[in-house]
Amino acid sequence: MIQKIAIVPYVTYGRLAQAGYDGHLNVxxxxxxxxxxxxxxxxxxxxxxxxxxxxxxNHGDLQGLQREGxxxxxxxxxxxxxxxxxxxxxxxxxxxxxxxxxxGTVGRIIEYIRNF
Numbered sequence: 001m002i003q004k005i006a007i008v009p010y011v012t013y014g015r016l017a018q019a020g021y022d023g024h025l026n027v028x029x030x031x032x033x034x035x036x037x038x039x040x041x042x043x044x045x046x047x048x049x050x051x052x053x054x055x056x057x058n059h060g061d062l063q064g065l066q067r068e069g070x071x072x073x074x075x076x077x078x079x080x081x082x083x084x085x086x087x088x089x090x091x092x093x094x095x096x097x098x099x100x101x102x103x104g105t106v107g108r109i110i111e112y113i114r115n116f
Contacts, residue, residue, distance in 0.1 A: 002049075002071040002116055005040070008056045009033040010079040010101065021078055035104035036074070036096075043106045049113070062088050072116070074109065076101040091116075 009022035009031070022031045030038075033055045044051050058064060060083045062073055075083055076096045085093065094112055099105055 002051055002113055004052045004054065004068075004070045005072045005074060006054050006056045006065050006070040007033045007036055007040075007074045008060055008062070008076070008079050008083060010076040021076075032101055032104070036101065036106070039104040040074075040106045040109060043110050044113075047110065051113070060084060062093075066092075072113070 011022050022033050037053050037055055040053050056065060062083060066088060071092060073093045074096055075093055077098060080095055094109060
């Protein structure tokens with residue numbers, strides 16, 4: 001059973017800071033990974049599962065997260081190009097489509113967890 005899920009946000013590195021596809025130009029709007037996390041936590045609590053959801057602050061260090069006990073990685077399509085999958089079981093990696101990441105849709109993720 002899954003105990004811990006990590007969302008790997010899709011970011012790019014700018015001159016002095018991280019920026020990119022996880023945030024918005026509107027500073028009052030939540031990051032996409034934060035919305036996805038909230039929606040996923042709500043769905044998990046409805047299912048009465050005891051699963052912790054975190055947002056990866058290391059941006060793609062899947063091996064490090066696996067050592068910390070992460071059982072499932074949620075990876076947006078764009079981030080999948082730079083995430084290092086070496087030594088990671090592909091079953092532990094769930095590729096988020098554009099709608100799931102942009103809008104925080106979690107239906108397909110919940111179904112994957114049920115069948116894990």
